[in-house]
Amino acid sequence: MTNFEFRYASHPKDANTYTTSELREHFLIETLFVENQIQLIYSMYDRYIVGGIMPVDRRLKLETIPYLKSENFLDRRELGIINVGGSGKVTVDGVDYFLEKKEALYVGQGCKEVLFSATNGEQPLFYINSAPAHHKFPTKKVTKENAEIVHLGEEKFANKRVINKLIVNSVVETCQLQMGLTELLPGNIWNTMPSHTHNRRMEAYFYFDLEAGQTISHFMGEPQNTRHIFMQNNQAVLSPEWSIHSGAGTANYSFIWGMAGENLDYGDMDIVAPNELR
Secondary structure, eight states: EEEEHHHHOOOOHHHHHHHHHHHHHHHEEEOOOOOTTTEEEESSSSTTTEEEEEOSEEEOOOOGGGGSSSSSTTTEEEEEEEEEESSSEEEETTTEEETTTOOOEEEEOOOOOOEEEOOOTTTOOOOOOEESSSSOOOOOOTTTTEEEEEEEGGGGGGEEEEEEESSSSSSSOSSSSSEEEEETTTOOOOOOOOEEETEEEEEEEEEEOTTTOOOEEEEEETTEEEHHHEEOTTTTEOOTSSSSSSEEESSOEEEEEEEEOOOOOOOOOEEEGGGGGG
């Protein structure tokens, strides 16, 4: 079963007037994983799709949705998958790919059938991002051994973290989709600080591996007019191109960043110093 939802894009002046509940309604994705279901959110930010897939005792097929106006989901799209649960299997046009936790799979435009299933009695949780594509690149599995890994931050600023670039142009050929996974080390809580914007690209953040009972405050908005959204484990948030995207948790956590837009330059950032935020 597939559930899908549509989200319009918001002008920053409009977003500045949103109440807490309106802010959450427009940007927060609260429920991504439901047993034996596919949850999809179609956003007007670069026509990006964010989704969660939780196969328990049956295979789940990634079906097209009305917004795509296509016979198959990937007729004009590319897909990034990162498993954030137990071991699982993704079958692309008859070829099986086994994904352990924090392993990724890029699926190129034009693939006809994508199936998701559990293996070894474990419970996989497949987090997916998808963007429009106009060229077919090969499907490729990416493990941490294949990833480009960067160590950033300092203990004294509580932002020591490991960035795993999984589906980026230095690792996998894509049209515009870029995805990676950042792990905050124990005792560290801040992500993407100093913060930044990039008017060339939107992003989506998915927070996971957060200890039960804890929370993350995700900061968004224009650099001089910021807002915040309190989030729980396994929730995602849409980040417009005009918005910063930073967060701080009451415990350490991991998160997946995904983006699409004008270029594939990971370093394309308009940095905002911490003391310049308002």
